[in-house]
Amino acid sequence: MNFKVAGKPVFVYTAARALDPGKPALVFVHGAGLDHSVFGLQSRYFGYHGWNVLALDLPGHGRSEGPPIPSIEGMADWVREVLEHVKIRKPGVIGHSMGSLVALEYAARHAAERIALIGTAYPMPVSEAFLEAARKNQHAAFDMETIWGHAPQVPLGGNPNPGMWMYGDTLARLRRLAPGVLYNDLKACNDYSGGFESAAKLQCPALFILGRRDVMTPPKASRGLSQALKNSEIVTLESSGHSLMAEAPDATLDALIEFFPRRADL
Amino acid sequence: MAGPKYPGFDTLALHAGQSPDAATGSRAVPIYQTAAYVFRDTEHAASLFNMERAGHVYSRISNPTVAVLEERVAALEGGVGAVATASGQAALHLAIATLMDAGSHIVASTALYGGSHNLLAYTLKRFGIETTFVSPRDPENFRRALRGNTRLLFGETLGNPGLDVLDIPAVAAIAHEARLPLLVDSTFTTPYLMQPFALGADLLYHSATKFLGGHGVAIAGVLVDAGRFDWEASGKFATLTAPYRGFHDMDFEEESGTRAFLLRARREGLRDFGACMAPMTAFQILQGIETLHLRMPRHVESTRKIVAFIEKHPAVEKVVYPELPSHPDYELCRQLLPKGAGAVFSFEIKGGRASGKTFIEALRVFSHLANVGDAKSLVIHPATTTHYRMSDADLERAGITAGTVRLSIGLEDPQDLIADLERALKAAVK
Numbered sequence: 001m002n003f004k005v006a007g008k009p010v011f012v013y014t015a016a017r018a019l020d021p022g023k024p025a026l027v028f029v030h031g032a033g034l035d036h037s038v039f040g041l042q043s044r045y046f047g048y049h050g051w052n053v054l055a056l057d058l059p060g061h062g063r064s065e066g067p068p069i070p071s072i073e074g075m076a077d078w079v080r081e082v083l084e085h086v087k088i089r090k091p092g093v094i095g096h097s098m099g100s101l102v103a104l105e106y107a108a109r110h111a112a113e114r115i116a117l118i119g120t121a122y123p124m125p126v127s128e129a130f131l132e133a134a135r136k137n138q139h140a141a142f143d144m145e146t147i148w149g150h151a152p153q154v155p156l157g158g159n160p161n162p163g164m165w166m167y168g169d170t171l172a173r174l175r176r177l178a179p180g181v182l183y184n185d186l187k188a189c190n191d192y193s194g195g196f197e198s199a200a201k202l203q204c205p206a207l208f209i210l211g212r213r214d215v216m217t218p219p220k221a222s223r224g225l226s227q228a229l230k231n232s233e234i235v236t237l238e239s240s241g242h243s244l245m246a247e248a249p250d251a252t253l254d255a256l257i258e259f260f261p262r263r264a265d266l
Numbered sequence: 267m268a269g270p271k272y273p274g275f276d277t278l279a280l281h282a283g284q285s286p287d288a289a290t291g292s293r294a295v296p297i298y299q300t301a302a303y304v305f306r307d308t309e310h311a312a313s314l315f316n317m318e319r320a321g322h323v324y325s326r327i328s329n330p331t332v333a334v335l336e337e338r339v340a341a342l343e344g345g346v347g348a349v350a351t352a353s354g355q356a357a358l359h360l361a362i363a364t365l366m367d368a369g370s371h372i373v374a375s376t377a378l379y380g381g382s383h384n385l386l387a388y389t390l391k392r393f394g395i396e397t398t399f400v401s402p403r404d405p406e407n408f409r410r411a412l413r414g415n416t417r418l419l420f421g422e423t424l425g426n427p428g429l430d431v432l433d434i435p436a437v438a439a440i441a442h443e444a445r446l447p448l449l450v451d452s453t454f455t456t457p458y459l460m461q462p463f464a465l466g467a468d469l470l471y472h473s474a475t476k477f478l479g480g481h482g483v484a485i486a487g488v489l490v491d492a493g494r495f496d497w498e499a500s501g502k503f504a505t506l507t508a509p510y511r512g513f514h515d516m517d518f519e520e521e522s523g524t525r526a527f528l529l530r531a532r533r534e535g536l537r538d539f540g541a542c543m544a545p546m547t548a549f550q551i552l553q554g555i556e557t558l559h560l561r562m563p564r565h566v567e568s569t570r571k572i573v574a575f576i577e578k579h580p581a582v583e584k585v586v587y588p589e590l591p592s593h594p595d596y597e598l599c600r601q602l603l604p605k606g607a608g609a610v611f612s613f614e615i616k617g618g619r620a621s622g623k624t625f626i627e628a629l630r631v632f633s634h635l636a637n638v639g640d641a642k643s644l645v646i647h648p649a650t651t652t653h654y655r656m657s658d659a660d661l662e663r664a665g666i667t668a669g670t671v672r673l674s675i676g677l678e679d680p681q682d683l684i685a686d687l688e689r690a691l692k693a694a695v696k
Contacts, residue, residue, distance in 0.1 A: 016515050037523040044521075045318035062523065063498065129269070140269045147270035155273045155341070157285040160320040162328035163336035163532065164347035164525065165282070167272070172346045172493030172524040249320045 001054075002063070005081050011036070011063035012082065013055035015047025024113070025088045026260065027079065028055035029106075031097030031119070032185030033145060033174050035062030038096065041161075041249045042256060051260075054091070056082065058102075060181045068184040072098070072192040076105035092260050094118065096245065097217065098189050104206075104225075108198035116207040116256055119214055119242045121221035122195035126186045134183035141182055142174040151213035151241030159246070166246055199228035206232040207259040209252055211240035233259075275342065275458070276559045283337030297549045298330040316514070317521075317533075327536050331545035335552050339478070339488045342457040342555070343470065346493030347528045349536065350486065350548060354453060354473025355381055356541035357487030361449055361469055363539065364531040365503060366417040368394025373411040373418070375402040375432065376663045377425025379473075380653040382451065383660070386420075401663065403594060405436035412444050417502060419446055423462060424454040424603075427612045427648050427672045428665030429588050431595035431602060438466030445500040453477070453639070454608045458562040463492040465602065469527070476639025477609075479554040480561055484547045489531060493524035506530055512538075561641070561677060566606030568680040572673070575684045576613055581621075581695040583669065587611040609675040610638045612648075615694055619668040622647050625694035626671070631678060631686040638674035643683055646672050 001012045001019075013036040019025075026046050028039040036043070036055035047053035058075060060066030069075045079102060083091065090111045095103030100120035107115045133141035146167050159166050174182065206229050210219040219236055226232045235255040240248040273281070284295050303322045305311035313319040322328050336348040351357040362372070374386055376399045386397040400407035402421050419441040421432040432450060441448040447468035452460065456477045462470050472478055474486035497506040497519045506526045509515035513533055518526040536542050554561075570589065577585045584592070588599035588607040599607050615621045626634050632645040636652055646652060648666050661667075675683065 011520075013520060016509065016517065016520070035523060037521070037525075040522055041318055041320060044316065045313060048316055048318065063520075133269070143269055143272070147272065153285060155278070156281040158283055158330075158334060159337055162320070162322065162330075162333035163340070163349055163528065165337050165340035165345060168340055168344060168346045169493060169524055171344075175494060176496065176524070253319065 003085060005078070005085055008059060009063070009065045010059075010082060011057045012086075013037070013043060013053070015044050015053045017047055017053075019052045019086055019088070021087070023050060023052045025052040025054060025091035027083065027091045027093045028053070029075075029079065029093065029095040029099030029102045030056070030058065030061065031099050032189060033061070033177055033182040035173065037062070038243075038245055039094070042094075042245055042253045045253055045257075046260070052088065054083070054086070054088070060178060060184070066178060066181070068181050070184055070188060072101045072105050072188050073109070073194065075102045075188070076109050079106050080110050092116070094256065095120075097242065098124075098185050101189065101192050101195065104195060104198050104202070107204055108201040112204050114205045114207070114260060115202075116209060116259055117222070118209045118244050118252065119211060119217050120208060120225070121217035122225040124189040124192060124217065126190040131183065131186055131190060134186050137179045137183070142171055145174060145182070146170045148216045149242045151211065151239065151247060152215070153213070153239075154241060154247065160249055161246065166243065169246070170243070195225055196228050199225055202229055204231070205259075207255065208232060208234040209244055209255050210234060210236045211242060211244050211247065212236055212238045213240060214242045216242040278338070278341045279558050280556050282341035283334040295331060295334050295549060295552055297545050299545055300329075301325050325545065326540055326542045327532060329545050329548070332543050332548040335543070335548040335555075336488065338552065338555060339457075339472070339474075340490055343452075343490045344461055344463050344492070345490040346524050348488050348490040349528055349531045350474075350488050350543040352487065352541040352543055353485045354451070354471060354475065354487040355385065357471035357473075357489040358382055358385065358451070360531050360535045360539065360541065361471060361489055362390065362395065362418065364505060364527060364535050365447070366395060366505070369415060370395050370417040371413050371415045372397040372420055373408050373416055374399055375421035375425060375430070376400065376660075377402055377428055377430040377665065378422060379426045379451070380648070380655060384655055399663070402430050402432050402437070405433045405440060408437050409440045409444075416444065416446060419448045420450070422451040422454065423460055424588070424608055424610070426454070427610075427653070427670065429586055429593070429595075429607065429611060430665070431588050431598045431607075433598055434462055434465040434467050434602065438468070441468075442466075445502060447495045454610055455603065456558060456562060458558050459566075459605050459608060460603055463494070468492050468495040474551045475637070477562065477565070478558065479551045480558070480639065480641050481550070481554055482637060482640035482642065484550040486543055486547050486551050491525075491527045495527075497526055510534070563606075564677055565609035565675060568677070568683065569606075569609045569611065569675040571680045572675055572683055572687065573611060576687065579688075579691055581616050581691040583614040583616050585611065585613040586665070610672065612670050612672040614667055614669045615671055615691070617669070617695060619649070621694040622669050622671055625690045628690035628693035629686055630689070631682055632673070638672075640674065641677045643676035643678055644674040648672055
């Protein structure tokens, strides 16, 4: 779905289906330097199982025009603008990595039915070397995101998605970015400081889906945040790294299906 | 601080795409010799069909053994993924059928394998896809042949049989200026000698029958996508950017971005045309790839020795190999193929067709057959075999004469190969 928000073209993947006011909505927010298609299998599933699906391309990512938004809080407010445009209130929000912070902030600032935080951590510090490489638009930043963004066995293992090479796919997405977008995103993650305050405001249930072999946001890095939430549960996927939707697509989907009740149950 | 490192080529050649089998612990890639896969329940079945879950449905679309090969070749080439096919020709057809419809146009190099030339010049024309052939020696020839309905630029990394080196950076730049992709046939160079994506190509394929397998026991192809080309921004590829009624109105680019081309190639191309790879074939090609990094340097080393011998032989009119200063692409070869110009070359024997015939029949170690890239050394006379359908004018444009002989240098003792050639050349000029 293409439309404009604040005069800028925005793209939202809806599983090629028209939004139905009678259905609940799930919003998917991608991570740093990525786009809506990282949720390809999972968003498509919900789109065909009773939900309005809105997998966003944040400004400057995928098909949404830039510039990128420099803060997590700004991204959360932009999501609100997008949802107001399509008249959706109180959706479920699913975020990955940077998108998980956006989901948390969105739920605290606005309202969410439930949130799912995939591959998350709070705080989400980014190493100086990674930030510096991204600031200089060096390919080394893409390499760091690609290698640290997957479990160590990924380059030597099989991709659950037949015929695809996970490293190559991540690199291809990053190489399509305009200069400065990855740095913008990494800095937004690094600078975000409102996580505990937002967690304290949250009333809705939260699900953490974590990868045991995640070297970017290891499970222990989200412990404080999960403890700060009144109603949270954790699913840890043993073999997955940070790219859970690609590395463990079915297990990630199963956890989401379990957490987001079917329409009849809402 | 040193950044993280990718696994090296040699490691990927042995491991990419496969973890030890979870069910049995098998270290070698298991051959999943099955046509279909049992669904857990009806919902699981529906989810697989509708691309909501990863997995296999039917081996024409995907197979676990074939998927290992696809992922491994994609890793070696630096692509987003790959689709394995029944042959190299099937890979070329799949690429074209995925990108365009009747009424489209291709600009292709004249220096092509005879089968590829045939497909483009005659067969696809019947289906409304026209090709203009241009000499690859001047990349600007590709630009001059562009039309409003052009959808693809195509050439071989090393042209068959004159070994023209395709100036990939220059041709890719022309393609991209016209918002078109460049497809290359990388069969002669393999990812060990050249990585076309790093030079600017967008799509590539191999006849895996050749050096990737290396054993000459299986017919196979692999089509790889760099994931770089922006189909949406180009605006010329409705097959990838418009809803497709044949798959739930899916807009492949919208659905999967970097994977759009491969998604349609698999979900439409393999489903409807059906030129898939058999699991046993994938296993056999994988056995070859595991030693590609050891075989290719030896192929090149032996080829250099034999080229040096042949070049000085009085029965030889000329030798065509891009590492020779006499080859028009000598400088380009040094730039694009620093590890070597492969193991296939041609030469012209004095005395024309009759001498060529005597020469081939006098060989004992070289095998006379229509193939290249085998561990065993091979010989063929293109004008009467691989290129026999081409007119004299097309032959000339492809750099072939009646006396042209093509050799594919294998892994035998190079001194035995030289002795075999010496004997046959002597017989030819008697």
